[in-house]
Amino acid sequence: MQQSSFFCRPRPAGTAGRALAILWLCLLFQPAKAEEIKSPNANLTLTFALQAGGVPTYSLTYKGRAVIKPSHLGLDLQGAPALTNGFAVAAAKATAFDQTWQPVWGEVKNIRNHYNELAVTLTQAATHRTMIVHFRVFDDGLGFRYEFPRQPELAYFVVKEERTQFALAGDHKAFWLPGDYDTQEYSTTTSKLSEVRGLMKTAVTPNASQTTFSPTGLQTPLMLKSQDGLYINIHEAALVDYSCLSLELDDQNFVLESRLTPDAQGNKGSLQTPCLSPWRTVIVSDKAADILESKLVLNLNEPTKYKDTSWIKPIKYVGVWWEMITGKSTWAYTTGGNIKLDSTDYSKLKPNGTHAANTAHVKEYIDFAAQHKLDAVLVEGWNTGWEDWFGQGKDYVFDFVTPYPDFDVQELHRYAASKNVKIIMHHETSGSVRNYERHLDKAYQFMADNGYSAVKSGYVGNILPRGEHHYGQWLNNHYLYAVTKAAEYKIMVNGHEAVRPTGLSRTYPNLIGNEAARGTEYEAFGGNNVDHTTILPFTRLIGGPMDYTPGIFQTRISAYNPQNTSFVHSTLARQLALYVTMYSPLQMAADLPETYNKFLDAFQFIQDVAVDWDDTKVLEAEPGDYITIARKAKGKSSWFVGSTCDEQGRTSTISLRFLDPGKSYVATVYADAKNAHYEKNPQAYTIRKVTVTSKSKLAQYCAPGGGYAISITESAPRR
Ligand code: NOJ
Ligand code: CA
Numbered sequence: 001m002q003q004s005s006f007f008c009r010p011r012p013a014g015t016a017g018r019a020l021a022i023l024w025l026c027l028l029f030q031p032a033k034a035e036e037i038k039s040p041n042a043n044l045t046l047t048f049a050l051q052a053g054g055v056p057t058y059s060l061t062y063k064g065r066a067v068i069k070p071s072h073l074g075l076d077l078q079g080a081p082a083l084t085n086g087f088a089v090a091a092a093k094a095t096a097f098d099q100t101w102q103p104v105w106g107e108v109k110n111i112r113n114h115y116n117e118l119a120v121t122l123t124q125a126a127t128h129r130t131m132i133v134h135f136r137v138f139d140d141g142l143g144f145r146y147e148f149p150r151q152p153e154l155a156y157f158v159v160k161e162e163r164t165q166f167a168l169a170g171d172h173k174a175f176w177l178p179g180d181y182d183t184q185e186y187s188t189t190t191s192k193l194s195e196v197r198g199l200m201k202t203a204v205t206p207n208a209s210q211t212t213f214s215p216t217g218l219q220t221p222l223m224l225k226s227q228d229g230l231y232i233n234i235h236e237a238a239l240v241d242y243s244c245l246s247l248e249l250d251d252q253n254f255v256l257e258s259r260l261t262p263d264a265q266g267n268k269g270s271l272q273t274p275c276l277s278p279w280r281t282v283i284v285s286d287k288a289a290d291i292l293e294s295k296l297v298l299n300l301n302e303p304t305k306y307k308d309t310s311w312i313k314p315i316k317y318v319g320v321w322w323e324m325i326t327g328k329s330t331w332a333y334t335t336g337g338n339i340k341l342d343s344t345d346y347s348k349l350k351p352n353g354t355h356a357a358n359t360a361h362v363k364e365y366i367d368f369a370a371q372h373k374l375d376a377v378l379v380e381g382w383n384t385g386w387e388d389w390f391g392q393g394k395d396y397v398f399d400f401v402t403p404y405p406d407f408d409v410q411e412l413h414r415y416a417a418s419k420n421v422k423i424i425m426h427h428e429t430s431g432s433v434r435n436y437e438r439h440l441d442k443a444y445q446f447m448a449d450n451g452y453s454a455v456k457s458g459y460v461g462n463i464l465p466r467g468e469h470h471y472g473q474w475l476n477n478h479y480l481y482a483v484t485k486a487a488e489y490k491i492m493v494n495g496h497e498a499v500r501p502t503g504l505s506r507t508y509p510n511l512i513g514n515e516a517a518r519g520t521e522y523e524a525f526g527g528n529n530v531d532h533t534t535i536l537p538f539t540r541l542i543g544g545p546m547d548y549t550p551g552i553f554q555t556r557i558s559a560y561n562p563q564n565t566s567f568v569h570s571t572l573a574r575q576l577a578l579y580v581t582m583y584s585p586l587q588m589a590a591d592l593p594e595t596y597n598k599f600l601d602a603f604q605f606i607q608d609v610a611v612d613w614d615d616t617k618v619l620e621a622e623p624g625d626y627i628t629i630a631r632k633a634k635g636k637s638s639w640f641v642g643s644t645c646d647e648q649g650r651t652s653t654i655s656l657r658f659l660d661p662g663k664s665y666v667a668t669v670y671a672d673a674k675n676a677h678y679e680k681n682p683q684a685y686t687i688r689k690v691t692v693t694s695k696s697k698l699a700q701y702c703a704p705g706g707g708y709a710i711s712i713t714e715s716a717p718r719r
Contacts, residue, residue, distance in 0.1 A: 035092045037118045039137045046137045048120050054087040056122055056133065060142050062284045067232055071165035073133060078158035078267055083131055087122040094118050104309045104509035105585040107616040113299040114138060128153045140294040141283035143237060150274040159269040162258040164280055166234055171254055172224040175535050175623055178204045179217025179246040181261045181469035184500055185518045187528065188535045190624050193254055216249040217259060221542040223623055230284060231291050235542050237279040237300035239502040240480065243269045244471035263474060264467030278502060289618035292537055297503040305507055311490040312509050314585035314611040315454060317424060318369050319378030320356045322590050326524045327561035329356035331381030333404040346384055347405045357381040358406040363415055368593035370419035372607045378424040378456060382407045389430050400427050400443035413451045425452040431461040433478050440482065444489040453490060457482065459497035471499045483511045494547050494586055501544030513547040513586035516540065520549040520590055523568040524557045530569045530678055530705040531624050531646035533578055538623040541583060549590040550578035551606055553599050555682040572602060573672045573685045574707035579609045580642025581627050587611050601687055605670050608711050609640050619654045626650060630658050641710040649704040659694040664715040667692045671700055671708040678705025
């Protein structure tokens with residue numbers, strides 16, 4: 001570690017008071033005192049310096065190129081002096097760490113957590129307060145966080161705003177979402193940073209929440225590419241008891257600054273020392289594939305807090321779901337209208353004839369799952385309240401334990417168990433968080449009693465209590481409360497509309513899924529951009545897996561609902577690729593069994609593909625253009641490859657050198673036919689089998705909006 005310091009020059013002696021004043025000014029405005037650490041491979045250099053006025057700053061270089069130029073650190077507090085200036089460095093401690101750990105589930109079997117750390121203790125003489133900034137520099141990037149030790153002058157405080165800056169080195173290309181505090185369900189806009197302001201208006205429609213948008217507010221993970229080919233990803237890790245980070249862009253100077261989600265009073269968080277902020281993360285490389293292979297966000301989270309994790313298992317599932325999303329069926333048993341949950345006798349109400357979650361129909365899904373060796377069936381619309389909730393914003397509609405009269409909980413439990421299939425519970429909270437917390441213990445007990453071991457939770461609509469946002473500190477604490485409480489019942493959680501992940505599944509691995517982005521459902525609500533799945537792994541998935549719900553083979557939604565003119569912006573072959581490129585330990589086969597039964601040769605890939613992995617290799621990647629990934633199934637010798645591309649189409653060229661040398665394998669290639677096209681001819685695919693070895697190379701055509709999937713199994717040894 002290098003150190004350099006600068007001192008004030010002695011002045012000619014005057015009166016004692018004047019000398020003291022000058023000394024004080026010298027101390028206050030002393031120029032930078034720099035501390036520096038490098039990544040283990042020395043490619044990254046982190047520099048901490050105090051600027052004039054005791055302003056803490058940091059900067060980051062990669063192979064000598066500026067990634068983050070000197071950028072301010074600190075926070076503004078409500079009703080107390082800011083923690084942004086007037087600091088002196090009391091101590092700077094460098095340490096190193098190198099440990100390899102095994103995730104409960106994941107993309108690889110072993111994860112190396114290797115970094116150099118610099119902890120800078122800052123004291124603010126005028127207020128007698130102390131703050132420590134921890135920097136960890138890995139080969140793939142930087143993480144840093146604030147620590148607030150317990151101290152008399154900083155016991156309890158309210159954050160007015162965090163003032164962490166990321167001063168970028170230029171007008172980078174950005175893959176961005178508007179800085180909404182309630183939803184990430186936007187299409188990504190790809191533009192230069194200087195174009196964000198002009199594009200914001202179109203970027204927020206059509207599904208803006210009620211947040212007031214800043215014309216230059218952006219969400220994280222934010223993916224950037226510099227004009228000279230540096231890939232930079234900015235996000236956060238371990239978001240616990242704090243409000244979610246978004247970024248305000250100064251589009252003159254290309255400086256990003258933290259904006260935390262406000263609470264109902266407009267404050268950004270209430271903290272009590274000792275406490276920590278989440279980590280602020282900057283992943284960087286000159287290879288796009290390195291961004292996808294980075295484990296930095298996971299490494300910055302704590303090891304699992306659970307002693308026994310044997311009950312946490314990756315899941316492949318079908319669901320009574322897509323038929324409601326497309327408008328073919330309904331969640332509600334009856335049509336709505338001023339029904340009060342506490343006084344309604346549902347058995348006297350007339351069914352509307354389109355209620356999907358009825359016992360006989362759910363059994364069909366269970367049969368399909370059993371036949372194709374899928375683990376589970378998700379059932380939405382099983383419980384009372386849907387007819388009362390839609391569009392009404394009431395806070396009491398769901399109790400999470402009362403089934404509709406046509407949904408026989410006990411019989412379905414028995415039937416599913418007899419076929420070795422699990423049913424996944426659904427809890428739509430309707431954003432009414434207090435109501436959910438009131439019912440949570442009973443709801444989880446009901447699940448445990450009836451054989452459910454996983455729940456999909458949802459937070460649609462404005463949060464109640466009113467004024468709170470989906471990503472505020474209080475809500476973030478709620479999501480984690482729901483996950484840890486679920487663990488007491490050995491229940492896995494897949495949260496939709498909750499805050500986007502920040503690697504917390506390392507610590508709480510029963511958080512097996514999250515949505516928190518624009519999923520496949522939007523293909524039935526107007527469509528996703530063709531390049532959507534070439535971007536999401538660089539943005540949303542940096543924080544953790546997504547329940548993207550791929551596998552739609554009937555790409556014309558009108559086939560299910562004549563009124564719905566939407567279509568899936570993908571070829572069928574690419575739908576298969578997403579099981580590999582969109583990593584998740586929870587993967588849905590989202591289409592209807594009646595459709596899969598027409599394409600059983602292609603469905604074979606979904607049946608075979610693994611959901612847990614020993615190894616992952618990113619073979620090709622460029623955000624917005626294409627991604628090709630190979631993964632080795634957990635505890636097996638088989639590999640699966642997936643490739644997705646944008647509307648241009650391309651030829652993907654890969655080498656199979658990841659296979660074991662000397663072994664022979666059979667590769668089944670599910671690819672776009674020559675005349676395939678995401679809009680004009682999405683269902684044109686070919687399936688071929690070839691013998692391959694680690695020396696094989698493959699040049700595979702991908703149609704516009706297309707891709708391919710390969711399953712590779714070891715050939716049986718010759719006799
Ligand atoms: C939105 C979720 O993303 C979707 O999957 C779910 O079916 C609906 N909310 C209803 O809860
Ligand atoms: Ca959603």
